[in-house]
Amino acid sequence: MCHPSCVEYFFWEAFVVNTVNVALIGLGTIGTGVARILSEYADRITDAVGSRVVLAKVCDKDLSRERDITLPAEMLTDDFERILDDPSISIVIELIGGLEPARTMVLRSLQNGKNVITANKALLAQHGAELFDTAKKHGVTIAFEAAVCGGIPILGTLATSLQANRFQSIHAIVNGTSNFILSQMDEAGTNYQDAVNEARRLGFAEADPTMDVDGTDAVQKLAILARIAFGVRVDWKTIPRTGIEAIEAIDFRYARELGYKIKLLAVAASTATGLELHVSPTLVRETNPLARVDNAFNAVRVTGDCVGPVFFQGLGAGRMPTASAVLGDLIATVLGRTAITFKALELWEENRNGIAVKDPREVRGKSFLRMRAVDKPGVLHEISGVFGRHGISIASMIQHAGENRATGEHQEVKTPVSLILTTHDAREGDMRHAIDELERLDCVYGKIVRIGLLD
Incomplete structure (x- = not known):
């Protein structure tokens, strides 16, 4: 009679068709979360992809640092070349952040025929075109859901x-x-x-x-x-x-x-x-x-x-929410969904929809402005005149009386008052010029605080 463990073994072998070896670069906060899920919840990944996904190597520059996860010594390395030189590793997860050495590591991984998963928004924003061109040239993919908004699957x-x-x-x-x-x-x-x-x-x-x-x-x-x-x-x-x-x-x-x-x-x-x-x-x-x-x-x-x-x-951040997004990319890459999307979307090609980025000076919007001004007749007329000269319409104005800073009691001789203004839609260029002119007025003290306004 076959032992129950034998039945489990044959059942496993019948449904798990192959093994996918994964390397992780960076064992910081997010990397530790990814390693924990891959180590402790491997069955979840297997159930999702039908393949045995194995964390084969973990590379970090400081292996002596204390962490709240224990990994086999043979899995750990501080030598990135051991990942590059291992043909059995087909997916590299980059979680060290920053531009270098992340850029070099990702490029070399792609050039060695390895798919890449990253949470590095700075790297993509700065070098996305180069990385995606390299991936296409070598027939591999880049997945990056975790780069924006952590656990929210927005991308x-x-x-x-x-x-x-x-x-x-x-x-x-x-x-x-x-x-x-x-x-x-x-x-x-x-x-x-x-x-x-x-x-x-x-x-x-x-x-x-x-x-x-x-x-x-x-x-x-x-x-x-x-x-x-x-x-x-x-x-x-x-x-x-x-x-x-x-x-x-x-x-x-x-x-x-x-x-x-x-x-x-x-x-x-x-x-x-x-x-x-x-x-x-x-x-x-x-x-x-x-x-x-x-x-x-x-x-x-x-x-x-x-x-x-x-x-x-x-x-939008944190160990497990971001790790969740990374593992979602891993599942999509193993199943081949990333390859389909990667090819279809032509990511980081030249503007594919023919839409141009608008000149920031032409952007229109409403504003909230806070300024400190002298409390005397004619000041409001002078301030509103500046807005008028730049074609900006004031929607509302609130004046808060000057107060004694020591007691909070109103004084007969006013300290500078706070003026709170909101505007109707105005060109960004006009608003900047108006603020520059207002800050040069003798009746306005210091810098004007401006905040956009969304109804």
């Missing part, structure tokens, strides 16, 4: 499920760090620096969060979204961006008075004169679903000509 949805649409717009919260900081400032009333420190303490921000708070991370992701949805190849460094560093706690008070929340939005919008692309803090109407996306969550609102508005929300 695959845009590329496949919604492919019948002509996309009209994308409005997205794509950076969890900045969204957490803004949420803290709004809900807890903390100042910017305290909110940054809290984000660091909880692991939502790096020691140096510059690329998150100044909009760099968001524009790199927007460049990828625009590539998939609108077929444009755009240098992410040319996309206008404004970070959240100038936002103050008082801005949230004024936003609430007007019925808005403040979010860092990445926007791509198709217009009759071209594709608008920009990243900036934006007042979002409280009734808009994007306004209710708080803390480290990401969200994407896509509008297509057939499907209408569609909303996606989820964790």
